[in-house]
Amino acid sequence: MSATENxxxxxxxxxxxxxxxxxxxxxxxxxxxxxxxxxxxxxxGRITTCQTAATTLFGTGFCYDxxxxxxxxxxxxxxxxxxxxxxxxFNPGWNPLNFGLALTLKETTxxxxxxxxxxxxxxxxxxxxxxxxxxxLGGLATALFSFFVAPALPSGLVGGLVxxxxxxxxxxxxGGLYGAIxxxxxxxxxxxxxxxxxxxxxxxxxxxxxxxxxxxSNPDSQVVETTPLxxxxxxxxxxxxxxxxxxxxxxxxxxxxVVGVWFLLEQTSFGYDLRTSGEQPEAAEYGGVDAKRTTVxxxxxxGALGGMGGxxxxxxxxxxxxxxxxxxxxxxxxVSILAGNNPFGVVPAALLFGTLKSGSLAxxxxxxxxxxxxxxxxxxxxxxxxxxxxFRMLGSAIDLEPDRETVATDGGALGGDDE
Amino acid sequence: MSTTTIDRLRDTELSYRATLAGGALSVxxxxxxxxxxFPSSIWGNLLAILTSRSTxxxxxRLSVPITFAxxxxxxxxxxxxxxxxxxxxxxxxxxxxxxxxxxVGPEMTVVGLxxxxxxxxxxxxxxxxxxxxxxxVCIRFKADQIIAGLAVxxxxxxxxxxxxxxxxxxxxxxxxxxxLGTWTVPVLSDIPFFGALFDADPAVYMMLVxxxxxxxxxxxxxxxxxxxxxxxxxxxxxxVGVDVSRVRYAGVLLSGFLAGIGGSAxxxxxxxxxxxxxxxxxxxxxxxxxxxxxxxxxxxxxxxxSFLFAGLEAAQIRLQQVPGYGVPDSLIQTIPYVTVLVVLAxxxxxxxxxxxxxxxxxxxDNR
Numbered sequence: 001m002s003a004t005e006n007x008x009x010x011x012x013x014x015x016x017x018x019x020x021x022x023x024x025x026x027x028x029x030x031x032x033x034x035x036x037x038x039x040x041x042x043x044x045g046r047i048t049t050c051q052t053a054a055t056t057l058f059g060t061g062f063c064y065d066x067x068x069x070x071x072x073x074x075x076x077x078x079x080x081x082x083x084x085x086x087x088x089x090f091n092p093g094w095n096p097l098n099f100g101l102a103l104t105l106k107e108t109t110x111x112x113x114x115x116x117x118x119x120x121x122x123x124x125x126x127x128x129x130x131x132x133x134x135x136x137l138g139g140l141a142t143a144l145f146s147f148f149v150a151p152a153l154p155s156g157l158v159g160g161l162v163x164x165x166x167x168x169x170x171x172x173x174x175g176g177l178y179g180a181i182x183x184x185x186x187x188x189x190x191x192x193x194x195x196x197x198x199x200x201x202x203x204x205x206x207x208x209x210x211x212x213x214x215x216x217s218n219p220d221s222q223v224v225e226t227t228p229l230x231x232x233x234x235x236x237x238x239x240x241x242x243x244x245x246x247x248x249x250x251x252x253x254x255x256x257x258v259v260g261v262w263f264l265l266e267q268t269s270f271g272y273d274l275r276t277s278g279e280q281p282e283a284a285e286y287g288g289v290d291a292k293r294t295t296v297x298x299x300x301x302x303g304a305l306g307g308m309g310g311x312x313x314x315x316x317x318x319x320x321x322x323x324x325x326x327x328x329x330x331x332x333x334x335v336s337i338l339a340g341n342n343p344f345g346v347v348p349a350a351l352l353f354g355t356l357k358s359g360s361l362a363x364x365x366x367x368x369x370x371x372x373x374x375x376x377x378x379x380x381x382x383x384x385x386x387x388x389x390x391f392r393m394l395g396s397a398i399d400l401e402p403d404r405e406t407v408a409t410d411g412g413a414l415g416g417d418d419e
Numbered sequence: 420m421s422t423t424t425i426d427r428l429r430d431t432e433l434s435y436r437a438t439l440a441g442g443a444l445s446v447x448x449x450x451x452x453x454x455x456x457f458p459s460s461i462w463g464n465l466l467a468i469l470t471s472r473s474t475x476x477x478x479x480r481l482s483v484p485i486t487f488a489x490x491x492x493x494x495x496x497x498x499x500x501x502x503x504x505x506x507x508x509x510x511x512x513x514x515x516x517x518x519x520x521x522x523v524g525p526e527m528t529v530v531g532l533x534x535x536x537x538x539x540x541x542x543x544x545x546x547x548x549x550x551x552x553x554x555x556v557c558i559r560f561k562a563d564q565i566i567a568g569l570a571v572x573x574x575x576x577x578x579x580x581x582x583x584x585x586x587x588x589x590x591x592x593x594x595x596x597x598x599l600g601t602w603t604v605p606v607l608s609d610i611p612f613f614g615a616l617f618d619a620d621p622a623v624y625m626m627l628v629x630x631x632x633x634x635x636x637x638x639x640x641x642x643x644x645x646x647x648x649x650x651x652x653x654x655x656x657x658x659v660g661v662d663v664s665r666v667r668y669a670g671v672l673l674s675g676f677l678a679g680i681g682g683s684a685x686x687x688x689x690x691x692x693x694x695x696x697x698x699x700x701x702x703x704x705x706x707x708x709x710x711x712x713x714x715x716x717x718x719x720x721x722x723x724x725s726f727l728f729a730g731l732e733a734a735q736i737r738l739q740q741v742p743g744y745g746v747p748d749s750l751i752q753t754i755p756y757v758t759v760l761v762v763l764a765x766x767x768x769x770x771x772x773x774x775x776x777x778x779x780x781x782x783x784d785n786r
Contacts, residue, residue, distance in 0.1 A: 040578075044585040127565055189764040192712075194503060194565065196763060198705045202697075202756045210749045324696075330573065337566065370584035375577025383570035387562035 022340040028391045029384030037377050038066035076362020077104045077355040102244020108354030112254035113309030114332025115346040117302045122341040124298035125278030130197025131306040132329025133204030138175030138307025139314045140208045143226045143321035145170040150233050160232045168311045175307015176300040183299025187292035224323035235316040245317045262343040334378045337385050468737045476615035482729035483622045487681030488707035489721040490633045491674030498670025499650040501564045501776045504571025506704025508546045512682030514579035516542030517592050517692040525595045542683030550675025554668050561778045580694035590694035598690040622684030633718035650772030653779040663779045709759045731755045
């Protein structure tokens with residue numbers, strides 16, 4: 001049995017665990033990550049220097065107060081509905097359509113795409129770590145396509161209605177083809193997709209950099225970026241303030257995709273093939289599934305979703321492609337793992353992670369704790385979700401649910417209570 | 420699987436590797452031939468780069484982190500734990516080594532030990548501790564090894580720039596103003612070309628010792644036998660009364676120790692930790708995985724592959740300095756990654772240890 005098949009066996013066990021158990025594990029992992037994060041905040045508060053201690057515990061002063069950090073984080077992500085350190089508590093000037101919330105929803109929208117991308121591949125038993133690269137190239141394709149086609153179209157609403165969907169499709173195609181490369185390498189050369197996708201991330205970043213800096217750079221800019229697109233060719237903010245770079249249309253599209261991916265995975269024969277080759281590869285082969293083709297198609301689909309994420313990043317956030325693409329693809333891994341690789345689970349997981357990312361800016365501004373904290377939490381969440389056994393042992397150690405013994409031994413695979 | 424099938428598999432593997440090694444050699448010979456025939460062309464430049472002493476010395480230096488991580492990966496995976504978090508171990512040790520040296524004070528000496536060596540050992544220790552966490556998560560808590568390995572990588576990728584920002588206010592550390600330096604062997608270092616072997620970073624000597632030592636431990640000692648059995652047939656090992664979990668812990672900790680040396684040497688060789696994007700480690704941990712797959716879990720083979728990748732990197736850096744070809748640097752920088760991809764596609768069918776990645780339950784150690 002190869003390592004990949006073992007990994008598949010674990011994925012199988014993860015998906016076979018009941019939905020309630022999965023939600024409990026994700027929740028427990030989150031709480032634990034937040035707690036460990038608090039310890040890290042405290043420790044780093046001892047490393048840095050400050051005038052007055054933010055909090056004092058056990059007679060020792062700390063520069064950062066973890067409780068305050070998390071409060072500022074959530075408050076900032078919602079656009080400060082609460083007045084911290086004020087008896088009035090509620091901020092009378094709070095408007096739901098604010099900048100902070102726009103930032104949160106912007107991140108959420110992007111993470112829905114990358115989270116779905118990772119979820120599709122993980123469900124097929126393939127560890128696509130390459131969503132980042134697929135997003136980088138998909139986004140670039142969208143930016144270049146829009147830039148060259150825009151002059152041929154009437155500007156304004158009509159042009160936008162024609163151009164934007166086409167640009168998203170182009171991004172999806174390029175991302176999908178780039179995702180199909182590791183799929184084909186896996187299917188026909190048995191090359192481990194974890195390594196190939198990571199290598200392809202590096203290659204994508206360099207190729208995109210060369211293409212833009214050598215051929216398509218913006219002549220008016222020192223930064224490596226493409227020429228900005230006209231406003232009508234991008235997804236402009238609706239209802240939310242201008243600077244938040246959030247378009248409710250993109251979120252609606254993302255949510256529609258969630259339903260679409262769910263339907264594809266759960267209600268179609270292709271989705272059945274995909275899931276069985278992820279969960280029970282031998283059974284899938286025996287049942288006549290063309291494993292090689294399913295691998296390539298799944299990776300194409302996963303890459304296409306990543307590419308769409310890149311397209312939305314270009315059209316909604318930047319209005320151009322710029323070097324130094326944020327690590328949305330890696331965050332997508334966290335989102336998908338937190339969601340138990342379930343399309344519907346991706347939405348709350350993306351919202352949660354979007355909140356963390358947007359709130360981290362308020363944290364850096366308000367408390368001085370670097371925004372890189374989110375990167376640490378991202379890893380911790382993945383680590384804790386990966387060890388359900390820990391929580392089961394914890395559960396049986398404190399004897400909360402003595403009846404769960406059967407689940408603890410076999411992962412509940414025989415329970416038959418999965419969706 | 421019958422013996423004949425295994426033999427056939429081994430033969431195909433051998434022919435794959437032989438083809439690749441032969442391919443690399445013929446590419447080199449082709450460049451040499453063209454370079455000698457047209458000394459003023461790009462081939463002449465390439466030949467000059469490939470045969471220059473400074474390329475050899477930088478290839479050796481660049482191969483240090485890859486080789487050590489690859490040796491670590493061999494011990495871990497041979498023992499039955501797939502350690503995809505090598506990249507994270509390199510990052511954490513590279514960062515800890517620099518920050519410890521900075522905190523101690525780069526010019527200080529503590530009990531006769533220069534600060535930079537204290538930093539070096541602190542880096543190794545941090546990697547060992549981090550790998551211990553990974554081992555507990557994988558062995559005791561039966562986490563999925565791939566996902567836990569990814570977590571190790573992503574935690575390190577977040578933690579190092581975070582801590583650097585807390586301490587320095589930016590993701591890069593300040594330059595220490597000092598490095599590990601070079602140890603020069605008199606007389607031998609004067610040999611043309613190969614003299615680079617005797618005028619090198621201390622970590623290069625460590626690597627040249629660690630490679631045969633790893634081979635010896637793995638193939639000629641009782642511990643090595645246990646490690647191999649733990650990955651191939653844990654049940655048999657259990658039957659003869661050896662604690663499989665303990666062997667696996669040892670394998671993973673050893674991988675942390677070795678990767679830690681690689682990470683410390685990487686950052687202290689430069690005197691700084693660079694934390695933007697993928698940090699200064701920049702995929703070396705993943706390249707290491709390909710290196711030991713290419714080397715078929717043999718420490719010497721893994722070193723050969725690491726040296727090949729590092730040599731490409733060294734040649735690529737030198738090639739950037741040759742003016743007038745108009746090939747963008749960023750494109751040349753993809754050469755090592757593309758090579759890794761091609762190698763992996765060609766040797767993808769490596770036979771990994773049979774029980775690698777599987778949890779082993781003795782049936783009596785739970786709860």
